[in-house]
Amino acid sequence: MPARQALEIPFVHAVEKCFAEHLHGDLGWWRDRCHKGMTCFRRLGFPTQRQESWKYTSLASVLRQPLATGGSPIPYPGPLPWVDGLDAHVGVFVDGRLDKSRSSLASLPPGVLVTDLHRAGFSRACNLGTLANSTRHPFVALNTAFLTGGAFVLIDANVFLDKPIHVMHLATSNRGRLAQPRTLVHAFRESRASVIESVHLESAGPSLINAVSEYQLENLTHVSRYELQDPAAHVSCVSSLDVTPGYSSRFENHCFTFGGDVVRNNVRVLQIRMDSETVLNGLFMARNRSHVDNHTLVHHAVPDGFSSENYRGILDDHATGVFNGKVLVAPDAQKTNAYQTNKSIVLSDTARMFAKPELEIYADDVKCSHGATTGQLSEDALFYLRTRGLTIKDARTLLLQAFAGEITGEVPHAALREALNQRVTASLQG
Amino acid sequence: MQPVLEISNLQASAGDVSILKGVNLTVGGGELHAIMGPNGSGKSTLAAVLAGRDEYQINGGSVRYRGEDLLEMEPDERAREGVFLAFQYPVELPGVSMMNFLKQAVSSVREHRGEPPLRAVDLLRLSREKAALIGLDHKLVRRSVNEGFSGGEKKRNEIFQLAMLDPVLAILDETDSGLDIDALRSVADGVNRLRSKERAFLIITHYQRLLNYIVPDFVHVMVEGRIARSGGKELALELESRGYDWVAREPILA
Numbered sequence: 001m002p003a004r005q006a007l008e009i010p011f012v013h014a015v016e017k018c019f020a021e022h023l024h025g026d027l028g029w030w031r032d033r034c035h036k037g038m039t040c041f042r043r044l045g046f047p048t049q050r051q052e053s054w055k056y057t058s059l060a061s062v063l064r065q066p067l068a069t070g071g072s073p074i075p076y077p078g079p080l081p082w083v084d085g086l087d088a089h090v091g092v093f094v095d096g097r098l099d100k101s102r103s104s105l106a107s108l109p110p111g112v113l114v115t116d117l118h119r120a121g122f123s124r125a126c127n128l129g130t131l132a133n134s135t136r137h138p139f140v141a142l143n144t145a146f147l148t149g150g151a152f153v154l155i156d157a158n159v160f161l162d163k164p165i166h167v168m169h170l171a172t173s174n175r176g177r178l179a180q181p182r183t184l185v186h187a188f189r190e191s192r193a194s195v196i197e198s199v200h201l202e203s204a205g206p207s208l209i210n211a212v213s214e215y216q217l218e219n220l221t222h223v224s225r226y227e228l229q230d231p232a233a234h235v236s237c238v239s240s241l242d243v244t245p246g247y248s249s250r251f252e253n254h255c256f257t258f259g260g261d262v263v264r265n266n267v268r269v270l271q272i273r274m275d276s277e278t279v280l281n282g283l284f285m286a287r288n289r290s291h292v293d294n295h296t297l298v299h300h301a302v303p304d305g306f307s308s309e310n311y312r313g314i315l316d317d318h319a320t321g322v323f324n325g326k327v328l329v330a331p332d333a334q335k336t337n338a339y340q341t342n343k344s345i346v347l348s349d350t351a352r353m354f355a356k357p358e359l360e361i362y363a364d365d366v367k368c369s370h371g372a373t374t375g376q377l378s379e380d381a382l383f384y385l386r387t388r389g390l391t392i393k394d395a396r397t398l399l400l401q402a403f404a405g406e407i408t409g410e411v412p413h414a415a416l417r418e419a420l421n422q423r424v425t426a427s428l429q430g
Numbered sequence: 431m432q433p434v435l436e437i438s439n440l441q442a443s444a445g446d447v448s449i450l451k452g453v454n455l456t457v458g459g460g461e462l463h464a465i466m467g468p469n470g471s472g473k474s475t476l477a478a479v480l481a482g483r484d485e486y487q488i489n490g491g492s493v494r495y496r497g498e499d500l501l502e503m504e505p506d507e508r509a510r511e512g513v514f515l516a517f518q519y520p521v522e523l524p525g526v527s528m529m530n531f532l533k534q535a536v537s538s539v540r541e542h543r544g545e546p547p548l549r550a551v552d553l554l555r556l557s558r559e560k561a562a563l564i565g566l567d568h569k570l571v572r573r574s575v576n577e578g579f580s581g582g583e584k585k586r587n588e589i590f591q592l593a594m595l596d597p598v599l600a601i602l603d604e605t606d607s608g609l610d611i612d613a614l615r616s617v618a619d620g621v622n623r624l625r626s627k628e629r630a631f632l633i634i635t636h637y638q639r640l641l642n643y644i645v646p647d648f649v650h651v652m653v654e655g656r657i658a659r660s661g662g663k664e665l666a667l668e669l670e671s672r673g674y675d676w677v678a679r680e681p682i683l684a
Contacts, residue, residue, distance in 0.1 A: 384521040387481050388531070388591065389509040389538035398534065402525030402574075409525075 011063045012045070015142070022146055029122045030129075030147050037134045037144030044138035056322045056354045057264055057293040062236045065177060065206040079168055082423050083198045083228050087415035088166035089114065095172055096149025096181065107163075111156030112193075114165055117184060120152040128184050131214040131242040137266070139238045143180045143212040150182030153195060157188040157218075164194035164226070164413055169211070171199065177207035185213070189246075190220040194413065198228040201235055206261070209237040219246035219273065225253045226416060230423070231260040233288065240266045247273040254411060256420060257284040257292050258427055267296045271305045271333075282311040283407040285427045286319035286351075293322035300333040307337070312407050313344040314400055314428075315351035325370070326358040333363050340370040345377060345403060397428050432497055433458050434599050434630045435480075440491035441655075442479050449475045451655035452491065457599070460627040464641055464666065465634045467652035468674045473634045474518060476652070477603040480632075481515035482508050495599065509535075510542035512598030516588035516605050523575035531575050532557060532594055539595050560593035564620030582613035589620040600624070601632045606640040618643030638670035651677045 019038050027034055046063060047054040078084075079092070091114040092102035098116045105114050117125055134141035151167045171179030179201045187193060199209050209231060217223050231237050237260050245251045257263050269278045284292040298307040313321040323342040344353040355372035377399050385395035404424045411417040435457040442450040449472045457463050467473050479486050480493065482505030493500040500508060523531070536556075537547045548556065561568040566586045576584050585605055592600050602621070606614055621644050625631065633644060641649070641663065649665040650657045651674065658677050659665065669677070 378521075380521045381523055383481075383483060383505060384517065384523070385531075385535075386505040387509050387515050387517075388535035388595065389506055389542070390534055391506050391538070392504075394534060394538070395506075398526055398531070399523070402523065405525045 011065075015041075019145060022148070025148065027147070028118055030118075033129050034145050034147055037129075037141045037147070040134040040141035041138055041145055044136075044141060046138060053295060053324070056320070057262065057291065059236070059262060062206070062208050062262055078200075079170065080198065080200050080228075080230055082419050082426075083166075083168070083196075083230070085415075086164070086166060086196065086419060087413070088164040088196055090166045090168055091151060091153075092168045092170060093149070093151050093181065094170045095179075096169075098151070108165075109159065109161065111159040112161060112165070113152070113154040114167070115152050117147075117150035117152045117182065120154075120184075124154065124186075125152055125184055127186060127214060127216045129214075131216060131244055132212050132240060133242070137240060139210050139266075140212055140240050140242075143182060143210050143240075146180050147182060150184065153183070153185040155185075155187040155191040155193045155223075157190055159191045159193070161191075161193040164196050164416065166196040166198070169197070169199040171201040171209070177203055177205060179207065179209045181209070181211045183211075183213040184216075185223070185225075186216045187218060187221040187223050189218045191218075192222040194224040194226065196226045196228065196416065199231075199237070201231065203235065206234045207236070209235060209239075211237070211239045213239075213241045215241070215243040215251065217243065217245045217249050217251055219248060221246055221249040223249075223251055225251075226411065227253070227255045227265075229256065229260065229263060230258040231263070233259060233261060233290070235260055236262040238264045238266070241268065243267075243269045243278075245269065245271060245273065245276040245278060248275040249273070250277040250279070252279040253281070254407070255280075255282040255294065256408075256423075257282070257286070258423055260290060260292070262291045262293075264293045265295065267294070269296075269298045269307070270301065271299060271307070272301045274302045275304045276306075278305075278307040280307070280309040280311075281407050281410055283404055283424075284311075284313045284321060285404070285424065286313070286321060287316040287427075287430075289318045291320045291322075293324075295322075295324045295326075297326045297328065298338065300327070300329045300336045300338065302330075302332060303334045303336070305333060305336045305338075307339070309340040309342075310407065311342045312403060313342075313353060314347065314404065315344060315353055316347040318348075318350045320351070321353045322356075323354070323372070324356045324358065326360070327368060327370075329359075329361040329363050329366050329368065331362040334365045336363060336366040336368070338366070338368040342372040343403075344374045345400065346374060347376070397425070400428050401425060431459060434461075434496060435500075435632070436492075436494040438492050440476075440479070440493060441489040442475060442486045443489055444475070444486055448489070449486070449655055450479065453652075453655070453657060455650065455657060457630050457632060459630055461647045462625065462631040462633065462644070463648045463650060464644075464646040465632065465650045465652055465657075466636070466638070466666065466669060469636065471652040472655040473636075473652050474603055477515060477601050477632075477634055480601055481505060481513065506538070509595070510539050514592050514595055514597035514600045516585075516592055516600065516602045518604040518607060520576050520579075520584040520588055522577045522579075524577050526575045528571045528573060528575055529553075529557075532571070532591075535591070536594055557594065561590055563623055564589045564593055565616045566590045581608045582610070582617075585609060585613070585617055586620065589617055589624070593620070593624055597629065599630050599632065601634070603634050604636060605633070606635055606637065614640065615643055638666045641666045653678045
C-alpha cells in the first residue's frame with residue numbers, strides 16, 4: 001500500500017468513529033442523506049495526487065493530523081475582524097446552528113428567509129444534496145455524511161435585495177479539527193440578491209474546513225456570491241460550490257483567498273438552461289508555504305450560454321498557486337461564449353504557479369478563449385514610479401494593489417469592496 | 431554659485447556595449463541646455479543614467495548634483511532631491527489611478543523637503559491649476575496613469591507631473607518625438623511656463639524644431655557617446671541646415 005494512503009488511515013478511522021456517534025443524534029429528515037454521503041465517501045476515499053484534478057495539491061499534511069481535538073475547546077470564536085460590519089444582513093451560524101443573538105436579520109425584507117437548514121424542512125430545502133454530488137466528489141460526500149445543520153437562504157420570487165446577506169459560519173473546536181459548514185441558497189424567479197459567505201474556525205492546532213455550498217437559481221435571477229477566505233496559517237480549507245443557473249439568469253462568484261495552509265476551491269456551474277450567464281472571479285494572495293488551488297468547471301449543456309472567468313494571484317515566499325479552469329461545451333451548446341483569463345505575479349524565486357486551462361468543446365459554433373500569464377512586476381513600471389519619488393516598496397505595493405484592484409473593483413458593494421482593498425493592502429505590507 | 435549638475439568624463443555601457451565614452455557637461459541653476467545628436471549617439475542613455483536606470487553600468491567618471499554624488503543615489507532619492515525625468519515612452523500603469531499616483535509622488539517629495547502633506551482638496555486644487563497651466567485635460571486625472579492616453583496626452587502628462595513635482599533639474603527625453611505640430615507647441619508652451627531661475631532644464635531632442643519654441647541657453651551636440659560641440663542657440667540652426675555629419679567630421683571639444 002502506498003505510504004500516502006497509510007497516512008490517511010487514522011484519519012479515516014476517526015471519521016468512522018465520529019460517524020457512528022453522529023448517527024445517535026437527531027438527524028431528522030436528512031438521516032438518509034447522511035448514510036448516502038458516508039457510503040459515497042467510503043467508496044471514494046480522499047483524493048490523491050495521482051488523480052488528474054488533484055495533481056498539484058496534496059492533502060497529506062492535512063490528513064496526517066489527528067481528527068480529535070486536544071486541549072480545551074474554544075467555545076465561541078468571534079468573526080474575522082475585517083469581515084465584520086460589512087453593511088449586510090448577517091446570519092451567524094455556530095457549528096451549523098443559527099445564533100439569533102449574534103445575527104442581524106431584523107431588517108430583512110419580506111420574502112427573504114435566512115434560517116437553519118434543519119428548520120427549513122424537507123419541502124423547502126429539498127434541493128439539499130441534489131446540486132452537490134456526493135457520488136463523485138469525496139469532500140461533498142464527507143460533508144453530507146456529517147450534516148448536523150447549516151445555513152438556508154431563500155429569496156422569494158421578484159424580491160430585489162440591495163444589501164447583501166452575509167452567511168457567517170463560525171466553527172468551535174468542540175467537534176474536533178474538522179469543520180464542515182453547509183449552505184443552501186434558493187433564489188426564485190426574477191429575484192436578485194448578493195450573498196457573502198465566510199467561515200471562521202478558531203483552533204490551536206492544524207484543522208480542516210470542508211465547506212459545501214449549493215445555489216439553486218430559478219429563471220431570470222441575478223445572484224452574486226462573495227466567498228471570503230482568510231483562515232489562519234495552520235488551517236486548511238476545501239470549499240465546494242455547485243450552482244445551477246436558471247433560464248436567462250446571471251450568476252457571479254467572487255472568491256477571495258488571503259490565508260490558509262492548503263486551500264482548494266471547487267466551483268462547478270452547470271448551465272442546463274438557455275441564455276444564462278456565469279461570471280467567476282477570483283483573487284488569491286499567498287505567502288510562506290501556503291498553497292491555493294482554484295478549480296473551476298463551467299459546463300455549457302445548452303445553447304446561448306455565456307461564461308467569463310478572471311482569476312488573479314499574487315504569490316510570495318514558497319507559496320504555490322494553481323488555477324485549473326475547465327470549460328465544457330456540449331455538442332448542443334451552440335452559440336456559447338466562454339472566456340477565461342488567469343494572471344499571476346510571482347514575487348520570489350521560490351513561489352510557483354501552475355495554470356491549466358482546459359477547454360473541451362464539442363459544438364462548432366462557439367466563441368471560447370483563454371489566456372494565462374505568470375510573471376513578475378514590470379521593471380519599467382517600477383522604475384517609472386521610482387523616478388516620481390516612490391520608494392521601491394511603495395512602488396511595488398501600488399502596482400500590486402492595482403493588480404488586485406482589477407478583481408476587487410468588480411465588487412459593487414462599497415463597504416465590502418473597501419474592506420477587501422484594505423485586506424489586500426494589509427496582506428502586501430504584512 | 432554651485433552648478434546644479436556637473437558631469438565629468440562619464441562613461442557607461444549596456445552589457446558589453448560602451449555607450450557613453452566620456453561626457454562632460456555643466457549645468458548652472460536656471461539654465462536650459464539642449465542636447466542634440468543623431469540616433470544612437472547616447473542622448474537617451476545619458477538621461478536614463480542621470481535618472482538612475484540600473485540596466486546601465488557606470489564605467490568611469492562622476493556626476494555631481496548640487497555638490498552631491500548623484501550616482502550613489504537610488505532613483506527615488508534622486509526624484510525626492512529634485513531630479514525629474516520626462517520619459518520618451520511614458521509607462522502605462524493599468525489600475526493605478528492618476529490621483530493616487532500623484533498623491534504618493536507629491537507627498538514623497540514634499541515630505542523630503544520637510545513640507546506638510548497636502549490635504550486631498552489642496553492636491554486636487556493644485557492638480558487643476560497645473561493641468562490648466564500646461565493644457566492637460568483634467569478629466570485624465572480620473573483615469574489610470576497613461577492607460578489609453580494618446581501620444582500627445584502622454585507627453586503632456588509628463589510635463590504635468592513635472593509641474594506637480596516642482597523639480598530643480600528637469601530632464602526631458604525626446605519629449606517632442608511623435609507629436610504633431612499643435613501638440614508640440616502646446617508642450618513647449620507648458621515647458622516655457624515652468625522655466626524659472628530655480629529650475630534647470632536638460633532637453634534631449636533629435637530635431638531642431640522643438641527649439642523654435644523652447645529657446646535654449648546652450649546647445650550641445652552629442653556624437654558617439656561624447657559631447658562633440660557646444661554653443662549657443664544658433665548652433666541648433668546650423669545643425670538644422672547642415673545636418674550632424676559635419677560635427678562628426680570637425681570635432682571641437684567643448
